[in-house]
Amino acid sequence: MSEAIDAAFGGDPAFVPYLAVGDPDVESSLEYVRALERGGADVIELGLPFSEPIAEGPTIQGAVARALEGGMTVERFFEAVERLRDDIDVPLVCMTYYNLIYQYGGEGADRGPEAFVERAAEAGIDGFVVPDLPAEESGPLRRTCDERDLDLIFIVAPTTRGERLRKLMERTSGYVYVQARLGVTGARADVSDRTAESLDRLAEWDVPKAVGFGISSGEQAREVVAAGADGIIVGSALVDIVAEGTENGDPTEEVAARLEATARELNEGAVAGAAERSQSTTRPERT
Numbered sequence: 001m002s003e004a005i006d007a008a009f010g011g012d013p014a015f016v017p018y019l020a021v022g023d024p025d026v027e028s029s030l031e032y033v034r035a036l037e038r039g040g041a042d043v044i045e046l047g048l049p050f051s052e053p054i055a056e057g058p059t060i061q062g063a064v065a066r067a068l069e070g071g072m073t074v075e076r077f078f079e080a081v082e083r084l085r086d087d088i089d090v091p092l093v094c095m096t097y098y099n100l101i102y103q104y105g106g107e108g109a110d111r112g113p114e115a116f117v118e119r120a121a122e123a124g125i126d127g128f129v130v131p132d133l134p135a136e137e138s139g140p141l142r143r144t145c146d147e148r149d150l151d152l153i154f155i156v157a158p159t160t161r162g163e164r165l166r167k168l169m170e171r172t173s174g175y176v177y178v179q180a181r182l183g184v185t186g187a188r189a190d191v192s193d194r195t196a197e198s199l200d201r202l203a204e205w206d207v208p209k210a211v212g213f214g215i216s217s218g219e220q221a222r223e224v225v226a227a228g229a230d231g232i233i234v235g236s237a238l239v240d241i242v243a244e245g246t247e248n249g250d251p252t253e254e255v256a257a258r259l260e261a262t263a264r265e266l267n268e269g270a271v272a273g274a275a276e277r278s279q280s281t282t283r284p285e286r287t
Contacts (some may be wrong), residue, residue: 002126002151004091005174008042009208013274014175014231015034015221015267017208017238018095020047022072024246028255029067030080032242035256037088039263043175044088045129045233048077048096059236062243074116076102078123093153093174095119095129113141117148127151127174131263135167142171151254156202156203157180158194165201176210177233179212180215180224197227218269225273226280232270238262 008014017036021029036044047060049067060067081092105115120128127150135154145152151174158179160168169176180195195211200210211224212233221232238259245255 013270014042018045018235022067023063035260039260040267050097081123091126196227218265221269222273
Protein backbone atom coordinates (compact mmCIF):
# COMPACT_ATOMS: atom_id res chain seq x y z
CA MET A 1 0.00 0.00 0.00
CA SER A 2 1.05 3.58 -0.62
CA GLU A 3 2.38 5.22 2.54
CA ALA A 4 1.63 8.62 0.98
CA ILE A 5 -2.09 7.90 0.57
CA ASP A 6 -2.27 6.38 4.03
CA ALA A 7 -0.76 9.56 5.48
CA ALA A 8 -3.17 11.75 3.51
CA PHE A 9 -6.08 10.24 5.43
CA GLY A 10 -4.30 10.41 8.78
CA GLY A 11 -5.54 13.80 9.99
CA ASP A 12 -8.31 16.11 8.79
CA PRO A 13 -10.76 14.70 6.22
CA ALA A 14 -9.00 14.27 2.90
CA PHE A 15 -9.89 16.48 -0.03
CA VAL A 16 -9.49 14.47 -3.24
CA PRO A 17 -10.09 16.50 -6.43
CA TYR A 18 -10.12 15.10 -9.98
CA LEU A 19 -9.04 16.61 -13.29
CA ALA A 20 -8.41 15.05 -16.69
CA VAL A 21 -4.78 15.43 -17.74
CA GLY A 22 -4.57 17.24 -21.08
CA ASP A 23 -7.80 19.22 -20.69
CA PRO A 24 -7.72 21.48 -22.63
CA ASP A 25 -3.99 21.00 -23.20
CA VAL A 26 -1.11 19.57 -21.21
CA GLU A 27 0.43 22.84 -20.03
CA SER A 28 -2.85 24.27 -18.80
CA SER A 29 -3.93 21.07 -17.09
CA LEU A 30 -0.65 20.81 -15.19
CA GLU A 31 -1.08 24.35 -13.90
CA TYR A 32 -4.63 23.48 -12.87
CA VAL A 33 -3.39 20.47 -10.89
CA ARG A 34 -0.83 22.66 -9.13
CA ALA A 35 -3.63 25.10 -8.26
CA LEU A 36 -5.58 22.28 -6.61
CA GLU A 37 -2.61 21.44 -4.42
CA ARG A 38 -2.33 25.09 -3.42
CA GLY A 39 -6.02 24.99 -2.58
CA GLY A 40 -5.54 22.19 -0.08
CA ALA A 41 -5.77 18.91 -2.01
CA ASP A 42 -4.56 15.92 0.00
CA VAL A 43 -4.71 13.43 -2.88
CA ILE A 44 -5.28 14.26 -6.56
CA GLU A 45 -7.01 11.91 -8.98
CA LEU A 46 -5.59 12.36 -12.47
CA GLY A 47 -7.82 11.21 -15.31
CA LEU A 48 -6.08 9.30 -18.09
CA PRO A 49 -8.52 9.87 -20.97
CA PHE A 50 -10.16 6.83 -22.57
CA SER A 51 -12.48 6.97 -25.57
CA GLU A 52 -15.33 5.14 -23.81
CA PRO A 53 -15.63 6.60 -20.28
CA ILE A 54 -18.74 4.66 -19.28
CA ALA A 55 -18.88 5.85 -15.66
CA GLU A 56 -18.74 9.53 -16.55
CA GLY A 57 -21.46 12.09 -17.06
CA PRO A 58 -21.45 14.79 -19.76
CA THR A 59 -19.08 17.11 -17.88
CA ILE A 60 -16.19 14.67 -17.58
CA GLN A 61 -16.96 13.15 -20.97
CA GLY A 62 -16.36 16.64 -22.35
CA ALA A 63 -13.04 16.88 -20.52
CA VAL A 64 -11.97 13.50 -21.89
CA ALA A 65 -12.94 14.54 -25.42
CA ARG A 66 -10.98 17.80 -25.19
CA ALA A 67 -7.90 15.98 -23.89
CA LEU A 68 -8.04 13.34 -26.62
CA GLU A 69 -8.56 15.97 -29.29
CA GLY A 70 -5.49 17.74 -27.91
CA GLY A 71 -3.38 14.64 -28.50
CA MET A 72 -3.31 13.04 -25.04
CA THR A 73 -1.88 9.51 -25.02
CA VAL A 74 -0.85 7.08 -22.32
CA GLU A 75 2.81 7.98 -22.66
CA ARG A 76 2.12 11.71 -22.65
CA PHE A 77 0.10 11.15 -19.48
CA PHE A 78 3.08 9.49 -17.79
CA GLU A 79 5.38 12.29 -18.93
CA ALA A 80 2.96 14.83 -17.45
CA VAL A 81 2.94 12.95 -14.14
CA GLU A 82 6.75 13.02 -14.09
CA ARG A 83 6.67 16.79 -14.51
CA LEU A 84 4.14 17.14 -11.67
CA ARG A 85 6.36 15.09 -9.42
CA ASP A 86 9.04 17.76 -9.75
CA ASP A 87 6.97 20.35 -7.88
CA ILE A 88 4.03 18.85 -5.97
CA ASP A 89 4.10 16.56 -2.95
CA VAL A 90 0.58 15.13 -2.63
CA PRO A 91 -0.20 11.54 -3.70
CA LEU A 92 -1.36 11.10 -7.29
CA VAL A 93 -3.96 8.51 -8.28
CA CYS A 94 -4.50 7.49 -11.90
CA MET A 95 -8.18 7.12 -12.81
CA THR A 96 -8.67 5.25 -16.06
CA TYR A 97 -10.21 2.18 -17.69
CA TYR A 98 -8.85 -1.33 -17.74
CA ASN A 99 -8.55 -1.58 -21.52
CA LEU A 100 -5.69 0.94 -21.48
CA ILE A 101 -3.98 -0.81 -18.58
CA TYR A 102 -4.26 -4.29 -20.07
CA GLN A 103 -3.13 -3.42 -23.59
CA TYR A 104 -0.17 -1.22 -22.62
CA GLY A 105 2.20 -4.19 -22.51
CA GLY A 106 1.75 -5.03 -26.17
CA GLU A 107 0.51 -8.13 -27.93
CA GLY A 108 0.08 -11.76 -26.92
CA ALA A 109 1.71 -12.98 -23.73
CA ASP A 110 3.00 -9.48 -22.96
CA ARG A 111 -0.52 -8.17 -22.37
CA GLY A 112 -1.59 -7.58 -18.80
CA PRO A 113 -1.31 -4.90 -16.13
CA GLU A 114 2.35 -5.37 -15.23
CA ALA A 115 3.92 -3.03 -17.80
CA PHE A 116 1.41 -0.26 -17.18
CA VAL A 117 1.76 -0.40 -13.40
CA GLU A 118 5.55 -0.47 -13.60
CA ARG A 119 5.59 2.59 -15.86
CA ALA A 120 3.06 4.38 -13.64
CA ALA A 121 5.17 3.68 -10.56
CA GLU A 122 8.27 5.05 -12.31
CA ALA A 123 6.36 8.22 -13.22
CA GLY A 124 5.19 8.79 -9.63
CA ILE A 125 1.67 7.39 -9.43
CA ASP A 126 0.59 6.16 -5.98
CA GLY A 127 -2.60 4.30 -6.84
CA PHE A 128 -5.36 3.55 -9.32
CA VAL A 129 -9.13 3.87 -9.68
CA VAL A 130 -10.45 1.63 -12.48
CA PRO A 131 -14.24 2.06 -12.75
CA ASP A 132 -14.86 -0.82 -15.16
CA LEU A 133 -12.77 -3.45 -13.35
CA PRO A 134 -14.94 -6.05 -11.56
CA ALA A 135 -13.62 -7.23 -8.21
CA GLU A 136 -13.80 -10.82 -9.45
CA GLU A 137 -11.33 -10.03 -12.26
CA SER A 138 -9.01 -7.73 -10.32
CA GLY A 139 -6.50 -10.35 -9.14
CA PRO A 140 -3.69 -9.62 -11.64
CA LEU A 141 -3.86 -5.85 -11.12
CA ARG A 142 -4.21 -6.24 -7.34
CA ARG A 143 -1.09 -8.45 -7.17
CA THR A 144 0.88 -6.12 -9.43
CA CYS A 145 -0.03 -3.11 -7.28
CA ASP A 146 0.90 -4.99 -4.10
CA GLU A 147 4.34 -5.81 -5.52
CA ARG A 148 5.03 -2.08 -5.94
CA ASP A 149 3.29 -0.78 -2.79
CA LEU A 150 0.60 0.97 -4.82
CA ASP A 151 -3.08 1.24 -3.95
CA LEU A 152 -5.99 -0.13 -5.95
CA ILE A 153 -9.13 1.80 -5.05
CA PHE A 154 -12.57 0.40 -5.77
CA ILE A 155 -15.87 2.24 -6.21
CA VAL A 156 -18.82 1.09 -4.09
CA ALA A 157 -22.30 2.04 -5.32
CA PRO A 158 -25.34 2.61 -3.06
CA THR A 159 -26.78 -0.70 -4.29
CA THR A 160 -23.65 -2.81 -3.70
CA ARG A 161 -24.36 -5.39 -1.02
CA GLY A 162 -23.72 -8.95 0.11
CA GLU A 163 -20.89 -11.00 -1.36
CA ARG A 164 -20.03 -8.41 -4.00
CA LEU A 165 -19.61 -5.72 -1.34
CA ARG A 166 -17.40 -8.01 0.71
CA LYS A 167 -15.16 -8.75 -2.29
CA LEU A 168 -14.80 -5.06 -3.14
CA MET A 169 -13.96 -4.06 0.41
CA GLU A 170 -11.45 -6.88 0.86
CA ARG A 171 -9.64 -5.88 -2.34
CA THR A 172 -9.61 -2.08 -1.97
CA SER A 173 -6.65 -0.28 -0.41
CA GLY A 174 -5.76 3.33 0.32
CA TYR A 175 -9.40 4.35 0.46
CA VAL A 176 -12.73 3.22 -0.90
CA TYR A 177 -14.53 5.49 -3.34
CA VAL A 178 -18.09 5.68 -1.97
CA GLN A 179 -20.50 6.55 -4.77
CA ALA A 180 -23.01 8.90 -3.16
CA ARG A 181 -25.78 8.31 -5.68
CA LEU A 182 -26.75 6.10 -8.60
CA GLY A 183 -25.95 7.13 -12.16
CA VAL A 184 -22.90 8.76 -13.66
CA THR A 185 -20.64 11.52 -12.39
CA GLY A 186 -21.85 15.11 -12.29
CA ALA A 187 -22.21 18.05 -9.94
CA ARG A 188 -25.48 18.24 -8.00
CA ALA A 189 -27.25 20.92 -5.99
CA ASP A 190 -27.96 18.61 -3.06
CA VAL A 191 -26.36 15.83 -1.04
CA SER A 192 -27.82 12.38 -1.62
CA ASP A 193 -29.87 11.13 1.32
CA ARG A 194 -28.23 7.74 0.75
CA THR A 195 -24.78 8.97 1.79
CA ALA A 196 -25.12 8.27 5.51
CA GLU A 197 -26.73 4.90 4.76
CA SER A 198 -23.84 3.94 2.48
CA LEU A 199 -21.26 4.96 5.06
CA ASP A 200 -23.04 2.99 7.79
CA ARG A 201 -23.03 -0.07 5.55
CA LEU A 202 -19.23 0.15 5.21
CA ALA A 203 -18.46 0.87 8.86
CA GLU A 204 -17.18 -2.62 9.66
CA TRP A 205 -14.25 -2.28 7.24
CA ASP A 206 -11.18 -0.42 8.49
CA VAL A 207 -10.38 1.57 5.36
CA PRO A 208 -10.93 5.31 4.78
CA LYS A 209 -14.23 6.14 3.07
CA ALA A 210 -14.12 9.00 0.55
CA VAL A 211 -17.47 10.09 -0.87
CA GLY A 212 -17.84 11.29 -4.46
CA PHE A 213 -20.41 11.78 -7.24
CA GLY A 214 -22.15 15.13 -6.97
CA ILE A 215 -20.27 17.26 -4.41
CA SER A 216 -19.97 20.80 -5.70
CA SER A 217 -19.83 23.22 -2.74
CA GLY A 218 -18.28 23.71 0.66
CA GLU A 219 -21.68 23.24 2.29
CA GLN A 220 -22.13 19.86 0.61
CA ALA A 221 -18.62 18.88 1.68
CA ARG A 222 -19.52 19.78 5.26
CA GLU A 223 -22.68 17.66 5.13
CA VAL A 224 -20.90 14.63 3.70
CA VAL A 225 -18.09 14.67 6.27
CA ALA A 226 -20.52 15.35 9.11
CA ALA A 227 -22.37 12.22 7.97
CA GLY A 228 -19.23 10.16 8.56
CA ALA A 229 -17.01 10.40 5.48
CA ASP A 230 -13.23 10.37 5.90
CA GLY A 231 -12.81 12.41 2.73
CA ILE A 232 -14.55 13.96 -0.26
CA ILE A 233 -13.94 13.39 -3.96
CA VAL A 234 -14.82 16.26 -6.32
CA GLY A 235 -14.54 16.11 -10.08
CA SER A 236 -17.36 17.59 -12.16
CA ALA A 237 -17.56 20.86 -10.25
CA LEU A 238 -13.88 21.48 -10.99
CA VAL A 239 -14.05 20.28 -14.59
CA ASP A 240 -16.95 22.70 -15.11
CA ILE A 241 -14.58 25.55 -14.20
CA VAL A 242 -12.05 24.31 -16.74
CA ALA A 243 -14.73 23.89 -19.41
CA GLU A 244 -16.13 27.39 -18.87
CA GLY A 245 -12.69 28.95 -18.93
CA THR A 246 -11.79 27.08 -22.10
CA GLU A 247 -15.02 28.09 -23.84
CA ASN A 248 -14.53 31.74 -22.87
CA GLY A 249 -10.86 31.78 -23.81
CA ASP A 250 -9.83 32.85 -20.30
CA PRO A 251 -6.12 32.95 -19.48
CA THR A 252 -4.78 29.84 -17.76
CA GLU A 253 -3.80 31.77 -14.64
CA GLU A 254 -7.37 33.07 -14.20
CA VAL A 255 -8.87 29.59 -14.47
CA ALA A 256 -6.22 28.29 -12.08
CA ALA A 257 -7.13 31.00 -9.56
CA ARG A 258 -10.80 30.00 -9.70
CA LEU A 259 -9.87 26.34 -9.20
CA GLU A 260 -7.71 27.21 -6.22
CA ALA A 261 -10.49 29.28 -4.63
CA THR A 262 -13.05 26.51 -5.16
CA ALA A 263 -10.65 23.94 -3.76
CA ARG A 264 -10.19 26.05 -0.63
CA GLU A 265 -13.96 26.33 -0.18
CA LEU A 266 -14.43 22.57 -0.54
CA ASN A 267 -11.53 21.77 1.78
CA GLU A 268 -12.75 24.21 4.43
CA GLY A 269 -16.23 22.70 4.20
CA ALA A 270 -14.83 19.23 4.80
CA VAL A 271 -12.86 20.41 7.84
CA ALA A 272 -15.98 22.12 9.22
CA GLY A 273 -17.90 18.87 8.80
CA ALA A 274 -15.28 16.99 10.79
CA ALA A 275 -15.51 19.55 13.60
CA GLU A 276 -19.29 19.25 13.60
CA ARG A 277 -19.11 15.46 13.76
CA SER A 278 -16.60 15.62 16.59
CA GLN A 279 -18.81 17.96 18.60
CA SER A 280 -21.86 15.75 18.13
CA THR A 281 -20.01 12.66 19.38
CA THR A 282 -18.43 14.36 22.42
CA ARG A 283 -21.39 16.49 23.52
CA PRO A 284 -22.79 15.06 26.83
CA GLU A 285 -26.36 13.83 26.79
CA ARG A 286 -28.96 16.02 28.51
CA THR A 287 -30.69 14.64 31.57
